[in-house]
Amino acid sequence: MIEVSGVAKRFGDVEAVRDVSFTAQNGRVTGLLGPNGAGKSTTLRVLYGLLAPDAGFAAVDGINVQSDRIGAQKIMGVLPDAHGLYVRLTAREHIEYFGRLQGVDEATLAGRTDELLRLLDMQAIADRRVEGFSQGERTKVCLARSLVHNPANVMLDEPTNGLDVMTTRAVRELILELRKQGIAVLFSSHLMHEVARLCDHIVIVSSGTVVASGTTDEIRQAAGEENLEEAFVSLVEKEIMA
């Protein structure tokens, strides 16, 4: 379970996040929806333990991220905003490196690596250096290395950004597979249709605060709009006006 409570964060004069609270339950997909610059990535970085919030807290399975960063990071799998790879390492070496950093023992690591390569359909490229990989292949490597330690909580920052249809579909299937395993999945996106399709619970963020949350239907009702996209636009505009 992922919990964010009253988080605020400012960088100098810029108030990136004012007040964000939400919960992502186990076995559910929670979508963090918001326009660019709404504070999604900053909120997630607080959650990963990369940024210390000015107010509020973030916790994973009851472990406070700020007071026990390492304990919390052990039980989270993260696909951050930065999708960088080490160009001279192979796909398999990436997964193994992150597995070792996560403290996965060598015996488990080999099996888990193969499992992920299969799950993401990457066997053919497993032992090639990632230099020259397509955007989709790179994202798969990033996903695999973030899941190598079997985390109970998964956070994905814009996982389908810039991907082709086939890879997007693979990512979507992976998310549903994780849900089936009882994992708490939190993912951020600015793509309405994707969120509507995948998420059990939606949190809409605008200008650093949560403007609405609930199921697709609840959000439509709250905005008094038929269509989710209209609902999103009206909620975001209302917040910006205020």
Place this chain on the structure above:
Amino acid sequence: MNTIAVVFRKELKDGIRDRRAVMSAFIFPVLAPIMVYGFVMMIVSLRTQAVDTVVPVMGIENAPALVEWLKERDVKVEPFSGDPEEAVRSKAKELVLVIPDNYQERFRNIRTAVVEIVNDGSRNDTQATYRRLEILIQRYSNEIASLRLIARGVSPEVMRVVTTEDIDVASKQQLAVAALNFLPFYIILAAFVSGMGIAVDSTAGERERKTLEPLLINPIQRYDIVFGKWLASSAFSGLGLVLTLVLCVAALLHAPLSDIGLNFHISVEQILLVAFATVPVAFLVTSMQMLLGIFAKSFKDAQSYIGMLTFLPMIPFFIMLINPFATQDWMYAVPMLGQFILMTDVLGMKETPGFAYVYSFASSFVLGAGLALVTARLFQRESII
């Protein structure tokens, strides 16, 4: 498994696969010995050239003793027959020494024997040979005169009212030693060149390629990340440094140093001691490079800062060159300066105090570790990503 070891192994693997970094790290050490060898050969050949005074002599048979004496003084004597004046005028010969038929007779009768040096006074390029020959004959004349006086019970000093002695400070040997002073500087520079690849790649490079954020999300201490990277860069840097040191010593041992009057020798024990005292420079250099790498906004930035850093070891080298200073004990405890003096001592076969090795080792290592700690602290900051 230990996190430092995991990071260390990954950075090492990544570094070894970086062709360009490996090339620049290991071409540098190989260049030094080639340069040393070439330099020594150049001095040797310069010396041999200067010694090659060729003198055509007409009437060799008239003065065998004089000719023999000249040969002993590295003059190449060749027999000449024909018209000496014509040969010099036509530039076929630089000059010709003409020993007349009456030389032997006059010599025996203790009359002044006259030999002619036929030369062209308008030619600058033959003046050196001319002067050398004239001085040599003058010296021969003086030697014989002295012997004659001694035979008559007179001290030869009667003849010598005043004499001068030529003391050339810039002997070839000293010149060679001065040039070899360049080696300690070069060996320290090797640490900078060899470690730079990984040091920049694992700091500024990690940020530029957007791999830093995923790395920092792992449940590990950031100190461990920095130390792993530091050790990997230092391994490269240290290897480059030791390789340069060993190859330079090997080149010195194989170069014909004895031909220029240098007698270089070094024991295995000394090499090990110097390596021991110098390797910490690698740890110091890479910690400085990583610190700059973290501050830098981009890979390019980092490279230019680190390029400037490379001027650091040049400071003692140029001070020594311009204004040679006397070594004092505390100097061994100044990182890089200590190693510089130490290597200069050992290569110049001067006595080195035992504590010098310990001072040099400890000061560089402690400063290097301190800077690595500073780097690790900076790594804790939020703004790192």
